[in-house]
Amino acid sequence: MILRSAILYASGNQLLRQWMEHSANARPLTRRFVAGNSLDDAISAVRELSAEGLLSSLDTLGEKVGGEEEARRAAERYVEVIHRVSILGLPVSVSLKLSQLGFDTARSLAEENLERIAAAGHETGVRVEVDMEASPYVDGTLALVKQCHRQWGNVRVAVQAYLYRTEEDVRELNREGISARLCKGAYREGRAIAWHRKPDVDENYRKLTTLLLEEGTWPAIASHDERMLKHARAEIARLKLAPERYEFEMLYGIRRDLQRTLVREGHAVRIYVPYGEAWYPYLMRRMAERPANLLFVLRNWLR
Ligand SMILES: Cc1cc2nc3c(=O)[nH]c(=O)nc-3n(C[C@H](O)[C@H](O)[C@H](O)COP(=O)(O)OP(=O)(O)OC[C@H]3O[C@@H](n4cnc5c(N)ncnc54)[C@H](O)[C@@H]3O)c2cc1C
Structure with missing residues (x-):
């Protein structure tokens, strides 16, 4: 718990972030969890996954960008990704964060950028997935996703089982026919709004x-x-759902054995594939989820 909190604290340290992201020595740390620096690296990873029957969602890493210009560049990169994967005919969606599209500068900026990306996705048949960030972003994210869904209809939004509010949000998304990605939640939230004990989060995850x-x-x-996957598989069997009706999603480099088992069982499995230079906060969240990863990456680093 203490190590987890320390890692989450370090993930917000901008000096450490600057140093790590620009240090050639730190690069080998990322290999297991980040597909590489460039879109070409990410596309190679997507092809390898696809050869094993796995779908992908590409995340051009970046969050809490500096200003308007940077946010517009991030949107431009996503539009490029969408065109590239659609020309290549790869089984890919894109995953993005609204803070990457300028939400902290102005909500209207993020809205405009999201619309550009969703329009490109609509044109090419590439789905857009919006990640859920820390709690101050939840209302704004859901509002923009709803708006985008009404206009383009090709959007999925992440929801976090650790938040008390999420059951209501899920009911609302279901009513509006908006696709949701259910995850446990990866940020530090207060007890006033979120469950902290794993059994409580797990119970809500099963319910949702x-x-x-x-x-x-x-x-x-x-x-x-x-245990969450066992529950989902049992519910899929009970409801006799065809594999086109749902997906499993997992992160690049994590529980690769389980990813392949689900594919062998006939389920659709999408891998969230992050790539790019701004890898530090993403990697630190993966360390916080499983501090043993810290030992794993340090061991590889020393090798
Ligand atoms: C596709 C995808 C998209 C996500 N999008 C978001 C999002 O938009 N917003 C958000 O807040 N969170 C997001 N998350 C992160 C999520 O909220 C959790 O923090 C993370 O998935 C760990 O939870 P878990 O369900 O795997 O269960 P846990 O109870 O944390 O872990 C169960 C088991 O999974 C394995 N495991 C879990 N995490 C790791 C890891 N980092 N390294 C190695 N093994 C691990 C371990 O074997 C562990 O025992 C996403 C997760 C996935 C899979």
Whole structure:
């Protein structure tokens, strides 16, 4: 718990971030969890996954960008990614964060950028997935996603089982026919708004899984927790859902054995593939989820 909090604290340290992201020595740390620096690296990873029957969602790493220009550049990069993967005919969606599109500068900026990306996705048939960030972003993210869904209809939004509010949000998304990606939640939240004990988060995760599979539109069950996956598989069997009706999602480099098992069982599995230079906050969240990863990457680094 202390190590987890320390890692999450370090993830917000801008000096450490600057140093790590620009240090050639730190690069080998990322290899297991980040597909590389460039879109070409990411496309190679997507092809390898696809050869094993796995779908992908590409995340051009970046969050809390500096200003308007940077946010517009991030949107431009996503539009490029969409055109590239659609020309190549790869089984890919894109995943993005609204803070990357300028939400902190002005909500209208993020809205404009998201619309550009969603329009490109609509034109080419590439789906857009919006990650859920820390709690101050939740209302704004859901509002922009709803707006985008009404206009373009090709958007999925992440929801976090650790938040008390999420059951209400899921019911609303289900009513509006908006696709949701259910995850446990990766940020530090207060006890006033979020469960902290794992059994509580897990119980809510199971409940929301059932709600999404029963009433949702093409939900994604995003977890590496075998007990959550067991529950989802049992519900899929009970509801006799065809594999086109839902997906499992997992992170690049995590529980690769489980990813392949689900594919062998006939489920659709999408891998969230992050790539790019701004890898530090992403990697630190993965360390916080499983501090043993810290030992794993340090061991590889020393090698
Ligand atoms: C596709 C996808 C998209 C996501 N999008 C978001 C988002 O938009 N917003 C958000 O807040 N969170 C997001 N997350 C992160 C999520 O909220 C959790 O923090 C993370 O998935 C760990 O939870 P878990 O369900 O795997 O279960 P846990 O109970 O944390 O872990 C269960 C088991 O999974 C394995 N495992 C879990 N995490 C790791 C890891 N980092 N390294 C190695 N093994 C691990 C371990 O074997 C562990 O025992 C996403 C997760 C996935 C899979």
